[in-house]
Amino acid sequence: MRRALALIVPVLVAVACAPEGGETVRTYFPDGDPVTGRQAFTEMACYVCHTVVGDTFPEPHASPPVPVELGPDLASMSRGVMVESIIAPSHRIPEDLEGVRRGELSRMGDYSEAMTVRQLIDIVAYLEHLGRQ
Ligand code: HEC
Numbered sequence: 449m450r451r452a453l454a455l456i457v458p459v460l461v462a463v464a465c466a467p468e469g470g471e472t473v474r475t476y477f478p479d480g481d482p483v484t485g486r487q488a489f490t491e492m493a494c495y496v497c498h499t500v501v502g503d504t505f506p507e508p509h510a511s512p513p514v515p516v517e518l519g520p521d522l523a524s525m526s527r528g529v530m531v532e533s534i535i536a537p538s539h540r541i542p543e544d545l546e547g548v549r550r551g552e553l554s555r556m557g558d559y560s561e562a563m564t565v566r567q568l569i570d571i572v573a574y575l576e577h578l579g580r581q
Contacts, residue, residue: 470536477527478569485574488567492559494518502578512547514555523579530572535560 486503489495495505501519508514522530532539537556541548548555563571 470539474528477531477572480566480569480571480573482570482574482577485567485570485572485577488563488571489574492563492567492571494571497556500578502581510555515545515547516542518575518578520579520581522575527572527576530575531568534563534568534571 489500490505495508497508497510497514498516498518499505499508501517501521525533529540537554538552541554
């Protein structure tokens with residue numbers, strides 16, 4: 449068993465870290481808590497780049513500014529795409545917007561080491577809740 453893990457774990461880590469590749473999965477994603485999600489959004493300083501329509505945070509101060517507001521429009525985004533936007537922002541970057549890329553990658557960067565799964569679940573609940581107010 450140990451040997452199998454010793455083989456499998458590095459492969460999984462390599463896949464998770466690879467800039468290209470990956471696979472679209474359809475999976476159950478639990479409901480989170482929007483209040484805790486708002487707290488996580490603040491702790492992760494997502495407002496440095498995003499204004500949130502319908503909520504109040506410190507002014508974004510990314511330079512150049514990021515032209516992507518978060519708000520009630522997200523209600524039409526599937527939970528899958530929302531999760532993807534957070535855990536793999538470079539996977540799909542809007543073609544028509546200036547100031548969203550750094551080279552080939554999204555300026556949003558990589559939260560995979562900074563964010564717990566719980567925070568991800570709750571942030572998704574918070575963003576979905578913006579569309580239900
Ligand atoms: C350094 C700037 C920056 C920070 C900080 C940042 N983002 Fe983003 N975000 C972007 C950019 C640029 C885009 C658009 C390009 C893309 O889709 O990757 C984006 C797109 C998104 C989208 C998709 C919105 C849409 O309408 O398509 C979501 C959802 C999102 N961010 C959530 C978050 C959350 C949650 C955090 C904090 C954990 C966060 N962002 C932190 C820059 C940032």
